[in-house]
């Protein structure tokens with residue numbers, strides 16, 4: 115398989131990166147992060163979530179964040195919506211694209227969205243209809259594709275079955291998430307090979323957390339499988355509230371470094387990206403989770 119000449123990076127830092135932070139983060143700081151990421155050349159930014167504030171309090175101000183950002187043409191500003199109520203709130207906030215999220219594991223589905231996989235898919239049906247009527251595209255996520263914190267191993271066929279449902283109900287792209295970062299390059303290739311029997315490879319994306327330090331290897335393995343969309347989080351921010359011990363998403367800076375080394379175009383400016391990541395880390399009082407950023411900043 116030839117490597118692609120370009121890759122689309124889906125920046126999930128403002129959502130996946132911040133959702134697990136316990137300390138309050140002001141709307142102004144979130145807006146600044148999104149604007150910095152826009153300035154760095156990211157063409158797709160997940161800005162927030164319209165979920166229950168009781169479940170994920172950090173995302174409660176997402177409508178204000180959407181109202182505050184400077185939207186630039188050619189950039190998609192998206193939000194997570196778990197149900198019709200979330201979609202309605204997102205539409206009110208003039209969100210251009212939303213994402214629904216299901217899991218390949220029953221236990222994770224219960225912990226994350228308080229229902230079975232089948233019920234979650236049912237819940238998405240009216241959401242998909244309303245999104246279509248509003249001309250809003252919907253992206254789909256499947257969590258725990260390479261392992262679950264509660265159920266352990268997950269068969270690729272189980273991932274394929276959930277991904278197939280999301281694709282069939284109208285998700286234009288399905289992002290496959292290694293929520294707890296236990297996946298290996300071999301397991302990643304096998305999983306994409308099985309899922310791609312039903313869904314075209316250019317409709318799939320990879321979403322890797324770096325808990326076991328395997329995320330870049332898994333992205334390279336995915337590139338070899340013909341995948342050319344990857345989710346990542348500036349400064350490696352993040353962790354899932356319902357996956358204890360899971361570290362952040364793979365750092366966007368580190369993915370960019372990998373892709374630049376392969377001669378793959380993304381449209382992202384490394385210096386501006388590093389500045390965006392470092393700024394939010396200073397706001398949070400956290401060490402920068404990107405190895406590339408740390409190395410560059412210490413020069």
Ligand SMILES: CC(C)(COP(=O)([O-])OP(=O)([O-])OC[C@H]1O[C@@H](n2cnc3c(N)ncnc32)[C@H](O)[C@@H]1OP(=O)([O-])[O-])[C@@H](O)C(=O)NCCC(=O)NCCSC(=O)C[C@@](C)(O)CC(=O)[O-]
Pocket residue numbers: 130133163164165166167168169170194196197199200201203215226227228255256257258291292293321354355
């Ligand atoms: C799905 C629910 C709502 C079910 O939660 P529930 O408690 O079963 O729902 P409910 O319908 O009984 O509603 C309970 C309360 O929530 C309200 N409510 C209901 N819906 C909404 C909404 N959309 N926005 C705001 N409020 C809402 C509703 O109005 C009610 O309010 P009350 O009457 O108690 O005051 C809940 O479980 C939830 O919000 N879960 C979100 C979990 C989440 O955001 N997890 C993180 C994102 S997924 C992820 O990170 C993985 C990913 C995507 O990155 C990929 C990977 O790495 O794997």
